[in-house]
Amino acid sequence: MILRALQTLLLLLCVSACAAAPAPRPLLTDYTHTAWTELDGAPSGVTKFAQGPDGWLWIATPTGLYRFDGVRFERADTVHGQPLQSSNLMALTTTPDGAVWVGYRIGGISVFRADGATHYGASAGLRLSGVMHLEAAPDGALWAAMRDGVAVLPKGARRFRYLGREVGLPENGIFQILFARDGTTWIGTNKGAWFRRQGETRFTQAWPRKTLVSLCEAPDGTIWGNDFAKGYYRVHTVAPPAGTADTPELAGISMRYDRGGTMWVTQTDRVERVLDPGTPAAPDQRLDALNGISGPMIGATFQDREGNLWIGTSRGIDRLRPNRLRTLPAPRQLEYPALVAGPEGDIWVGDYAADLWRYGLDGPLRREPTGALTAGYTAPDGVVWLGGTENLLRRGVDGTWSAIAYPVAAHAMRVHALQQDCDGALWVAFSTGRQLYKLAGDRWLQGGGVTGLPDLLTTSMARDADGNVWMAHPSSTVTIVAGNAARNLGPDQGLRLGTVMTLAADGRAMWAGGENGVTLYRNGRFDVLRGERDEAFRGVSGIVRLPGGDLWLHGAAGLYRIAAPDLARWLANPGEAVPFERFDAQDGMQGHAPQLRPVPSLRRDRDGVLWFATTGTVGTIDPARILRNPLAPPVHIIGVLADGVRHAPAGNGVLALPQGTRNLQVEFTALSLSMPERVRLRYRLIGLDPAWQEASGHRQAYYTNLAPGSYRFEVIASNEDNLWNTAGATLAIDIPPTFVQSGWFKLLLAVAALLLLSTAYALRIRFITQRMQERLQERLTERTRIARALHDTLLQSIQSLLLSFDAHTRRLQEGTPERNRLDQTLNLAERLLVEGRDQIMALRASSSPEVLELTLGQFGKGLAAHRPHAFDMRILGTPRQLQADVHEEIYVIAREALFNASHYADAASIELELDYGDTAFVLRIRDDGCGIDEAVAAAGHRPGHFGLIGMRERAACIGAALAIVSRSGVGTEITVTVPSGKAYAS
Known part of the structure; x- marks a missing residue:
């Protein structure tokens, strides 16, 4: 109990003895510091910074003009495609219309716009002396601080005019021009500061009456002036009270206020955040060599439109970016707070x-x-x-x-x-x-x-x-x-x-x-x-x-x-x-x-x-007051590499590439200077990409094996707060086809391919047809041989046998049972013989004129050999191949007519005529016999015989006309006429 009481007493004594903490002071760790040196490609010895509405950070140095997109420094020997007049730059500014103005150390001023450049020299009223500072006035005029005076280019004018003694200004030693928020114009010179209130026509010298070359306006409207000797004074428009000490209130070589109202003062080797102008900056409010500044000598400073503070040094460039998170100071280093x-x-x-x-x-x-x-x-x-x-x-x-x-x-x-x-x-x-x-x-x-x-x-x-x-x-x-x-x-x-x-x-x-x-x-x-x-x-x-x-x-x-x-x-x-x-x-x-x-x-x-x-x-x-970036990043397409050849993006947004271009590299950037690491970029090539592509860790798009055609490249970006610039940047890209890529060439290829295919097809069909014909010819030859053998042996023998039987039958008296029975037997044998001939005819399977002539000629000669009559066959016109069905029916009709004339006409002569006319094919069979009996002609057929009827039916099947002319005692003529369109095979 005594021990616990002592512990409690000691605790209470400690509490009562606690002292209040010293006055808190925000740390420079409220900013993220980034340094770029020459090893990172950064320029050194910066004389001026500027930023236009396009987002580029422009950097003027004695060795040239540079621009920065937050990721890469790029030397700019040309602006909007127009060359600089000199690389030794002293002054730089931009105007709301996007123009970039540069002032040369050796004299002269240039302005660069998207549609061209204008250079101002002696012909434009400028004296050839160094340009120390450029400032755009609220009314659109451009003011230039020159070593030998103040030069003004009114809006829309083409010549500068100088302001000097006539308006109360010194004629040389001008260093800076400042347009204050209240409308007052301030001029800093090596003889002091001059001011002219809005509406006045003359300038008045301010106090103190000493060199004040660099001027800065505080949030409360106070004007600070630097004496060129590391001292800053408050500048007054009225004389101070008598006895006021004429000493600087603040040490420094330049000054700037950020948008939060904080004063930043540069010394020769450091930058200080001044919380109280009457108190020297504490060590934890300094950016110097101990905490990684890029160089030992401090030059120009600048605040961009996103609120970042930029510092040029003798060896590079530094950036101070306000943090979203605040780190609080502590009485001592914390360990696991x-x-x-x-x-x-x-x-x-x-x-x-x-x-x-x-x-x-x-x-x-x-x-x-x-x-x-x-x-x-x-x-x-x-x-x-x-x-x-x-x-x-x-x-x-x-x-x-x-x-x-x-x-x-x-x-x-x-x-x-x-x-x-x-x-x-x-x-x-x-x-x-x-x-x-x-x-x-x-x-x-x-x-x-x-x-x-x-x-x-x-x-x-x-x-x-x-x-x-x-x-x-x-x-x-x-x-x-x-x-x-x-x-x-x-x-x-x-x-x-x-x-x-x-x-x-x-x-x-x-x-x-x-x-x-x-x-x-x-x-x-x-x-x-x-x-x-x-x-x-x-x-x-x-x-x-x-x-x-x-x-x-x-x-x-x-x-x-x-x-x-x-x-x-x-x-x-x-x-x-x-x-x-x-x-x-x-x-x-x-x-x-x-x-x-x-x-x-x-x-x-x-x-x-x-x-x-x-x-x-x-x-x-503070969730309710998170520091946000309200500016969507401007997006630019900065270069195109086509098949290894670099092309500048066209000003009209259309880039025509050479014929046959296959490989394409498009370089682009998004201008967000605060957190470029968190910038998100998406791109697509309309005509190829089906959807947006995410650019992860790079700012280029690569395409290979492009076909000719019209494409449209689009790129959009967002800042660290996911605020998207959906308009982005676009570039129309046209790749004309070579001859071998053109539509005509493709059409020619298609035609050639069709011709080759058709030729190959025709050759193949010809080959197949030839092979089939060869095989068919082999079969036909064999079948013809068999048919000829059957015809010349079996059928001819049977025909001779039938004729012999017929001759013996005629010796029998007509009407007797024996004669009738024998006639019936002979008729049956004749039908069998006809069927045999038909089968042999089908076996030959040829509709050529030679076959028709051969078979009919042999048939007629066979009849004449066993009958007491002569046979003759005549061919008129040029023999042509008949249609297969016409050939078959003509053969049957001719054979039937020849058979009837041989058996029933008692003719001394029978004649067969094949007429291959141009308009028709005509079959004629004539005899000089007894003619057709009137009863048979009236009935259309002989009792028990249907040859005439069959001939008419067969003629009708092939669209032929059959005519029979017969006179008793004179003879008979049978004519079959087939129109040429139906008769011939071709």
Whole structure:
């Protein structure tokens, strides 16, 4: 008891002895410093910077003009395709119309516009002396500070005019021109500063009456002037009171105010941020060789349209970019700082090896209890609990502190987490799994009297809406303590975070962050939060959900913001990847979120400002006032390489490339000078690319094996705030075809291909036809041989036999049974003979005229050999091949007519005539016999015979006309006429 009383007394003495922190001072670490040297391609010895509406940062040096897009420095020997008159540049400015004005050290001024350039020299009224400064007036005129006077080019004029003694100005030694916000024109010279108020016609010298070559206007309208001897004075338009000391108020060689109203002063070897003009800049407000400035000698300074400060040195160029994240100063270097929610909604900051301080937005305000701190907790009733190295400290609502000794078993351990349950008892987790206690009153209960607790380290604790205490552990384990029972959650419920480092209640749900990401427990399951571009949100040890719905995470890779609408969509569909915004080292974060303790590493104060702790610093960001870049980056196509030959983009946006161009490289850029690393570029070649291509890590597009045609290249870009310039830049590209790529050549190829195919097809058909004809001819020859053999032997013998029988039959008396029976037998034999001849005719399968002549001739001769009549055959005209069906029917008709004439006409002579006329084919058969009996002619056939009827039917089948002329005792003539269109094969 005595020991505890002494500890409490010492603690109270320490608290009462705490001194207030020194006045806070923002650090230069509120800016990100980047240095480029000549090794990076940066120019040195900069005399002027300028930036036009196209976004290029123009840089004038004694050795030439350069431009910078945030990534690459490029020497510009020409502007808009027009050459400079000299590379020794002293003055530079741009105007709202996009014109670039340069002033040469040796004299002369040039202006470059997209449609051309104009050079001003002696013929334009300028004296050939060095141009020190160029400034565009509000009325559009251009003013030039020359070594030998002030030259003015009125808007629209072609000649400069000088202002001198007639308006009260000195005639030489002019260094600077300043147009103040109140409309006053200021001139800085080596004899002093002159001013002319708006509406006046003459200039008046200001005070002090000494050299004031460099002028600067402060936010309050104060004009500062440099005396060319490293001294700055406040310049007055009226004489100061008598006795006023004529001494400089500030040391420096040049001055600039940024858009935030901060004064920046350059010395010979450094740049200083001046917070109080009456007080020298502190070391932590300087940019010099100790913190990496590019060169030992400081030159021109400039602030671009995005708010970056540019500094030229003797060896390169530096940039100071305002950070989105503020790093707060600390009384000493912090080691694993801990954030404690103060009882009044403020933030306290403790440390393993330092004291606890009450902080404000500008830094530490007041020291609280001394000693190391590993964990802190503020209860809903305002009581503050702190886990120190020796005791548990309690600050009551009345502000008094007391110390409570740790349990003996946990005396040498560090506190990991503190949490009060719904009964008012305090859970305390120490640095081993078994050392988990609950402080109820003044008693320590190991394990809190709860069954089912895992034997794992408790890294963090939180309380849900039902008053249950949640405990985070390694091995993807979370414990829920409700009353005297514990329930463990893990991989079976979807928890796969590895070591769970922080818990944050969100209504009836609970967020958990850990090594492997972030999850949300609701409805009995953990839903894994995944970001776009495969972001896993690893190493999260701080989670805050804002009243407006935004979710903030502090992880190993930085600080994340997930907007409320995007989070709402994810809550409705947890499988989707959520958009996010990340703040990291490029935004001013130093170190990373602690990966075990102290946690949570992210808290929100009563004003809505977020506080984050890293491995060595404490910083803030106000979600309502995040520094944004409202300027979408201008996009430019800067070059085209076609088949290894460089082409400048055409001014009219159309580039005609040589015939046969196959390979194309398009170079482009987006002019965002603040964070070019976060600029996103997308491009596409309309006519080839089906969708936008993301330019990852490069600013070129490559295409190979391009076909001739008309293309359109488009490129768009966004800045670090995802603000897109959707208009972007475009370039129409025309690649004419060569002759072999032209449509005519392709048509010729197609025609040639068709000809080749048709020729090949014809040759193939001819070959196949020839082969078929050869095979058919072989078969036909064989069949003809067989038919000839059958005809010349068997049929001729049968025919002779029948004729012999017929001759014997005629000796029998007509009408007798024997004669009739024998006639019937002979008729049957004749039909069999006819069928045999038909089969032999079909076997020959030829409709050639030679075959017709041969077969009919042989048939007629065969008849004449056995009958007492002569046979003659005549061929008229040029023999031609008949159609197959015509050939067959003509053959049958002729054979029937010859047979009838031979058997029934008793003729002495039978004549066969084949007439191959041009209009018709005619078959004629004549005899000089007895003629056709009138009864037979009337009946159309002989009793028991149907030869005449068959001949008529066959003639009708082939469209032929059959005519029979017969006279008794004179003879008979049968004529078959077939029109040539039906008769001939071709």
